[in-house]
Amino acid sequence: MKLSVLVPAYNLEKYIKECLVSLCEQVTDFDFEVVVCDDASPDNTAGVIRSLALKYPVIRPIFKKQMAG
Numbered sequence: 001m002k003l004s005v006l007v008p009a010y011n012l013e014k015y016i017k018e019c020l021v022s023l024c025e026q027v028t029d030f031d032f033e034v035v036v037c038d039d040a041s042p043d044n045t046a047g048v049i050r051s052l053a054l055k056y057p058v059i060r061p062i063f064k065k066q067m068a069g
Helices: 016-024 045-055
Strands: 002-009 031-038 059-063
Touching: 002 016, 016 031, 016 045, 031 045, 045 059
Parallel strands: 002 031, 031 059
Antiparallel strands: none
């Protein structure tokens, strides 16, 4: 069984690292993934997500090219 944790992100450059590291470093006895979707943030949110995805293979990033809605 696998758990998927969904994290929507928009303009969270200052906070997304703490959030994702906290999720990725959880100790569990089951598989999980962290699906994080950046909704075309104009700040460096996507860059932070990209660098963390290299370090933590449980992160599954999704990058939108333009804001939804």
